[in-house]
Amino acid sequence: MSSYPFNTSFTKQFRQEQAVTFRTEEKNYEQIVISAFSPVNDAEINKLGSALNEKLFDNGIIDRLLTKLTEKDSQDAHRLLAFIQNTKQEFQSHASAEPFTAHYYKHLLELLGSFLDLVNEYDNNGQELLLGNLNACYFDEISFAVNQSVDSEEVATMHRIIEDYLFQIGEFYQYFHMLLQKESEQDNNKSRVQVISHIAYYLDTLITCTEKMIMNMEGTLDMLMEWQSSLQHREAQSLFN
Structure with a gap:
């Protein structure tokens, strides 16, 4: 067929x-x-x-960061700045009134001056920079994404900036602890000039305020790391898709 x-x-x-x-x-x-x-x-x-x-x-992360920075961290930083200023004035008064301990007070005043500059720098160039970048991504509670061009590397840069300030503030924090320890040892040596009543209270309060600021910064770093990881995951998906 x-x-x-x-x-x-x-x-x-x-x-x-x-x-x-x-x-x-x-x-x-x-x-x-x-x-x-x-x-x-x-x-x-x-x-x-x-x-x-x-x-x-990542609206949730951005919102939590903004809320944390504006409602807690900024206020704690300003309280610390105010306490440093008050402590400097108090020590300056004691240095003028007690010539035998003026040299010791002078050292503390120089230390507080350096610490005040650092905290001010962090407040203006660290925390405010981070707030500015976050506000560029967030308009209000209803409308996000005024500028959503931020990538994981930019968040990593913000993380490094805050981490560097954290390290420097941590150095002062450790030194304040050392000074407080010396004050405690001095109290046991009755042959030395006693300034414990003037110094220890301020050092102890300064340590407490600084520790609170350090905890705030560590929390910020954790949230930035969370944001960075989320961005990296999406960037990887975009690359392979």
Whole structure:
């Protein structure tokens, strides 16, 4: 039985190429544009947009960082700055009134001056810089992503800046502990001039305030690390997708 294959030129006349299209409706939710392939109401779009917004832009981390920095960390830093200023004034008064211990007070005043400069620098160039970068990513509680171009390397840079300030403040913190220990030892040596009543209280309070600031900075570093890890994960997904 012979075979009679189809003539391709004959069959082509029955073939028509049609472009397959789907009707979509674009819906906006803040900075996200959602293409809907079937009718959806605004409540559904808002729910989906909110979930995507949180997932894509780390709004929760940014919000927690901003709240922490503005409602706690900045206030603690300003309280520490005020206490350092008050302590300097107190020590200056004692140095003028007690010439035999003036040299010791002079050393403490120089130390407090350096520490005051460092805390001021952190408040202006560390904490405020971080706040500025966060505010560039966050507009208010409803609308995020004024500028969402931040990447993991930028967050890593912010982390390194805060970490460097933490190390320097930690050095002063350890030295304050050493001075307080010497004050305690001096109290047992009755042959030495006693300035414990003037110094120990201020050193102990200064240590407490500085420790609170260190804990705040460590918390900030943990949150920055969380943010950086989230960005790195998304960047890796974008690279391989």
